[in-house]
Amino acid sequence: MADLLALTAQLVDIPSVSFDEEALVAFLEVEIRAIDGLTVDRVGDNLVARTTLGRPHRLILAGHTDTVPGQQGSRREGDTLWGLGSTDMKSGLAVMLELARTLTEPAVDVTYVFYACEEVASEHNGLRQLFSEAPELLAGDVAILGEPTDGIIEAGCQGTMRLEVTLAGVRSHSARPWMGRNAIHRAGPLLDAVAGYQHREPVVDGCTYREALQVVNISGGVAGNVVPDAVTLLINHRYAPDRTGEQAEAHVHAVLAPFLEDGDQVRLVDHSPAAAPGLNHPLLSTLIDRNDLPVEAKLGWTDVAFFSGHGVPAVNFGPGDATLAHTADERVERAPLEATFAALVDLLTQGV
Numbered sequence: 001m002a003d004l005l006a007l008t009a010q011l012v013d014i015p016s017v018s019f020d021e022e023a024l025v026a027f028l029e030v031e032i033r034a035i036d037g038l039t040v041d042r043v044g045d046n047l048v049a050r051t052t053l054g055r056p057h058r059l060i061l062a063g064h065t066d067t068v069p070g071q072q073g074s075r076r077e078g079d080t081l082w083g084l085g086s087t088d089m090k091s092g093l094a095v096m097l098e099l100a101r102t103l104t105e106p107a108v109d110v111t112y113v114f115y116a117c118e119e120v121a122s123e124h125n126g127l128r129q130l131f132s133e134a135p136e137l138l139a140g141d142v143a144i145l146g147e148p149t150d151g152i153i154e155a156g157c158q159g160t161m162r163l164e165v166t167l168a169g170v171r172s173h174s175a176r177p178w179m180g181r182n183a184i185h186r187a188g189p190l191l192d193a194v195a196g197y198q199h200r201e202p203v204v205d206g207c208t209y210r211e212a213l214q215v216v217n218i219s220g221g222v223a224g225n226v227v228p229d230a231v232t233l234l235i236n237h238r239y240a241p242d243r244t245g246e247q248a249e250a251h252v253h254a255v256l257a258p259f260l261e262d263g264d265q266v267r268l269v270d271h272s273p274a275a276a277p278g279l280n281h282p283l284l285s286t287l288i289d290r291n292d293l294p295v296e297a298k299l300g301w302t303d304v305a306f307f308s309g310h311g312v313p314a315v316n317f318g319p320g321d322a323t324l325a326h327t328a329d330e331r332v333e334r335a336p337l338e339a340t341f342a343a344l345v346d347l348l349t350q351g352v
Helices: 004-012 022-033 086-102 126-133 183-195 245-259 282-291 304-308 334-350
Strands: 039-043 046-050 058-064 074-077 080-083 109-115 142-145 153-155 159-168 212-220 230-239 265-272 295-297 314-316 331-333
Touching (some): 004 074, 004 080, 004 086, 004 334, 022 086, 022 109, 039 126, 046 126, 058 086, 058 334, 080 086, 086 109, 086 331, 126 304, 142 304, 159 183, 183 230, 230 245, 245 265, 304 314, 331 334
Parallel strands (some): 058 142, 153 295
Antiparallel strands (some): 046 109, 074 080, 080 331, 159 230, 159 265
């Protein structure tokens, strides 16, 4: 096994901010094409390498190549590596690359997916592009995304949606407010209701999720001497995977209904669906049981939902602390790197 911390540093030292990932993808492509027994395809800046050994199960290992903007370069002290992308998620890419180099005849067929543009709007996501243009490359039984989880399993993910709510009023001069109706004042009871929202904590496949409803933006007003005739609130709902998107949207409408009148408007702005944990698949249960891995629900949204939406159970499992991602102090430690690698080696060499 190579020095995974050194390999991560090598990847960190190749800048790959979203939309500018060519240099890193080129490096990975040279490395991957040098490995015997892999079928390699490139779609844009997305690189897919697959074994074709005829095994009864196929495992997909996926990781994004882009980072957010920031200071480039790595710094290493002992068993700690600092640098942009070290946690999110070039340490995960290092694990994937070393697995491909080391295990040329695994007990399960493996698909390695290095994809672009995860850190920007979903419309640019490399997985979305692959599922649209070459879905056969992403066929598999289970997917594991190397997002930073500090070496635990984060199962599935909650869905997220944003709804734009516009409450109507009647404009008038602020010196004669009784001649109008202040739309911003109408928002008060709705804000109180959302602030006091009683969230659910459903348990799905043994994982406890925690839903949330938040007003994340509010705007309104015409001028300092005008009673406003409209106010717009942006509401974010995080929902557990025991609900469909339609059910979650209907739930939000039910919460809003007592505060809406004729002329008000509610519009779904965007929606990313939830993903069920799928922990009953033998590849995932074996990984968890043989390595005694803790399992938690993923409360945020991740790209596991792309796989789940296409019938492939998926989890997040990678080295690094997610709370350090995108920070000036981003870093990764050797221990979770090597522990994540060892757990995946066990799965790929022993199978189920």
